[in-house]
Amino acid sequence: MSQLLIEGFKYGLDRRKSRFTSAPGTLIRLENAHITAGGELEKRKAYAQYADLPAGTHGLLGGGETIYVFGSADLAASVTAKNVTYHRLNPGTGINMTEVKQAVLFDGKPFVIAAYDDGIVRYWYDGAQCTGISFTSTGTPRTTAQVATALADDFKLDDITVSTASNVVSLESTDAFDVSLRVRSSTGDTLTGVLSSAVTQQAASAYGGAQAEAEFRILGTLEGYVHGLSVNSTQLLVQDKTLTDDSGTTYATAAIWCQDNPNFTAVAVTDAINANTATSGYEASTYLDIVKIRPTAIGSAINGTPVDYLVGPRGAPTNASSGVDMTPFAGGEDAVAAQPQITEVTVSALPVDTYDAVYEVQVSRDGGILDTASALHIPNQQGHSCTVFKNKVHAVNDSILYTSALNDPSAFEDDDTASPPVIGSDAKNVADNIGGNSNLYAVGRYQDSLAIFARNSSQIYFVDVDPQNDTLRQTLDYTGTLSPNAVVPYGDLDVFYLSGSGVRSLRAKDSSNAAYSTDVGSPIDDLLRQVMLGLPRYDIERACALIEPTTGRFMLALGDTVYVYSWYPAADVQAWSTYKPGFVITAMTVFDNRVYVRSGNTIYLYGGRSGQQYDAAKVVVETPYMGFSDEGAWKMINGLSIAADGEWSVTLKPDPSNEATESYAGRLSGVTYNGPGFHTQHRTTHLAIRLENEQAGRSRLLQMTFYFAKGQSR
Structure with missing residues (x-):
């Protein structure tokens, strides 16, 4: 008996290839779990409810001693949760905050960019509106x-x-x-x-419509002739002969003789109708003793109209013979454009x-x-992103990079007469470096410079305490972002961001420190692009991300899913996975070395207060179709052993030509190499499996081994 060992899952979720061609050890689906530094699969922790907030609060920012939320109304008394502080940012009576676009800490105090229902975006530091910078309204509420x-x-x-x-x-x-x-x-x-x-x-x-059809059936009892057939006074037969009836009246007739076999008579009538089609506009065909009559024109108007006939002996022609059955026209349908x-x-x-x-x-x-x-409802107040760097706040909007005064983010204009002097502020149009007139959406730290992002381009800008020494170092075309809160420094040399094609990273190419964009997110590019296609631009602009401080995992919240990147270079682990928290995350922050997220008016704490809380979220693991190193040969799949924590249900998918074909195989718990395992009998060339765990508490999947007997090649 042969076996295939999957000794770990260090490659994680990888959708670059089809399910049929992906390599063993990669996963097609990895939900509510991540990959550890050892390459093992581990269930995520719980998103435990931490605090309820009153309506009218926005944002989430972890500070040194507290978590900040913001709004324009007087809500301080209603925010009572432990370690949560409300900052009221009220520009005037009757003006309501609609959104916190971004918030950062400067000297332990919040710097906040907030949008309001008068169409104006305002900058605030430590509860006071910043001076030297103002924006015009993008418009009042739309009709x-x-x-x-x-x-x-x-x-x-x-x-x-x-x-x-x-x-x-x-x-x-x-x-x-x-x-x-x-x-x-x-x-x-x-x-x-x-x-x-x-x-x-x-x-x-x-639809081209359909011809109506009537039936004229000649029974064996009919004697004499078929003298004439007509529809709405249009004669179908050529009546080129004359006969005289017993009363002495002369009449026109086609004089088609009724033979002993009515089938032959039907053929003769059909031929006569078709010989006159150009004149009458009707055609016919024969089935046994039935003449099927059709107008050459398409349509339903003739439905229900009878075929009039004159039949019988020469001396007594009749239109009511018992030797004939007539079915009126039916089935005609009009053409439809x-x-x-x-x-x-x-x-x-x-x-x-x-x-x-x-x-x-x-x-x-x-x-x-x-x-x-x-x-x-209020025209989009685009852009407006900020970061703290070199004792200043740097912000972007439209095509401008704004820089606050040195050590004073409340001021965006110099004042030499102040004590101490307010110096170092600046505002420059940097979009000209990337084609001009480009809206800037995000700014973040990159080594000793700033990374500034438009939608489809970016630039590396060296900034100094003296803005006269600021220098453009590099531009990068065809890579940018719409999502300012998803721009995250990762280590000392990387900046992760959500681009239109997936997650990308700015990274130093060599000792020159020149930046280039890497496709760190390529294993899930197709997945993310499909998700973004189904999301409004509003949600893409408001994607948010952070680095989980205890494990170093990158977490990107987009729609109802968190995309997680586990990177442990020493162990050669570079693995994507997904979390499904059960709600849409609108803000994320780190406080006291823990991850807090916001959805609606609720704050959740990842891992709960203990940091080790797990829930019963379903972990789903799906493999690609595996050919067991001989894709062209039949195999008899005999069994599976796993090393795991917790109980896992196993479903086999033995038909690569029909992914819907499944067979529930059973449940496995713990280490099953010494039993109990499970045995099965499935003859196939390729096999995929799905494992699921719904137990509360920590669960892991460490490795698995398939047992099979190899058969003949196809």
């Missing part, structure tokens, strides 16, 4: 018609036409599609009754006192997402 226009403008669809009329967005395509809607506040609360959709016209392919599906999305008024709504319209087809459009 319903303006929201509709913004949604239409955000769509990027190839075969669906988008248009607007007042507060209605119309989507039109010749192929059917589905639309889903959502309106939510920045805290994630769903707002109902604001968006609605209706299919006003179903998609239909062009192709028509597109039209779906209309209507924007209604927001609930009163709602300022931070996000409208979302997602379009899909056959289960696959085509695009997601989003619009903000």
Whole structure:
């Protein structure tokens, strides 16, 4: 008996290849777990509820002695959780904070960039508004018609036409599609009754219609002739002969003789009809003793119309013979021109006192997402990112890099008369270095410089305490970010960020320290790109990330998933995995060497207060299809042993041509090499398996071994 040992999982989640061609030891799915420094698979810890916050608070920032949250209303008395402090940042009566765009610590005090419902973004330090820097309003709350226009403008669809009329967005395509809607506040609360959709016209392919058909059956009892057949007075037969009946009346007739075999008579009638088609507009075919008569024209108008006939002996022709059965025309269908599906999305008024709504319209087809459009109730206040470096706060917005005064982030303009003097502030247009007129979205530390990001480009900028000595060191085209809170220094030499193609890293190429963008996230690029396709730009801009301080793992929260990178170079471990916390994370921070996250108005503590709390979240592990080093040969799969902590259910997938084919194999616990294991009999060339663990508490999967007998090659 042969065996295949999977001795670890140091490669983690890897979607660069198909499930059929990925190497053994990589994983197609790794959910609610990560890879340890030893290359083993370990369940994530719990996201334990830590504190509830009142509505109207925003952001999350870990400080030296407390966790800060922010808002414009008087809510200090309502924020009562241990180690949570509320900072009120109120620019004036009737102005409401809608979002914290970014917050950092300077000298242990919060520097905050916050957006408000008057369309203005404001900078604050230690509870006071910064001087020397101001921004104009991007616009007051949009009307319903303006929201509709913004949604239409955000769509990027190839075969669906988008248009607007007042507060209605119309989507039109010749192929059917589905639309889903959502309106939510920045805290994630769903707002109902604001968006609605209706299919006003179903998609239909062009249809050429169908001919109607009548039946004229000649029975064996019919004697004499078939004199004539007509439809609505149109004669189907050429009546080029005359006969006289017993009363002496002369009449025109086709004079088709009724033979002893009615089938032969039917053929004769059919031939006569077809000989006159050009004149009559009717054609015929024969089945036994039945003449099937059809108009050459397509349509339903003739349905129900009878075929009139004149049959019988020469002296007594009749239109009511018992020797004939007649079935009127039926089955005619009109031609239909192709028509597109039209779906209309209507924007209604927001609930009163709602300022931070996000409208979302997602379009899909056959289960696959085509695009997601989003619009903000207040026009998007783009950019606005900051970092602390060399005793200054550096911030970007539009195309400008703003620098605070030295040791004084409350001032963005010099004042030589102050005591001590306020010096070192600056504002310069740096977008000209990357083509000009580019919106800057993020700024972060990179070695002894700043990394400044536009959407599709970036630059390395050396900054000095004297801004006159600032120097552009390098530009990098075709790599950038929309997500300022997902720009994270990683170690001494890297900056991780979320680009449009996945997670990337700025890293020094050689001793010159020239930066280049590495594809550190390539194992999950396809996964992330598909996820981002289904998310509105609003959510992508608000992705957030940090480094978990005790393990050094990079954690990126995007949508309802946390993407985790475990990197231990000495052990050759570079492994991605995913967490599903059960909610959408809107902010992340580190406080007291622990990770805190925010969703809606709730703060969660990763690992709970003990740091070792686990929940019953389901761990899911799926392998690629493994050919056991001989892809062309049949194998008889006989069993599986594992080394693990906790109980794992095992499902076999023995058919690589049909991934839906599964066979539940049983449950394994602990180390099963000495038993009890499980035995199975599956004949296949390739095998994939899924293992699941739903127990509360810590669980691990260390290694596994497959037992099989090799058969003949195909």
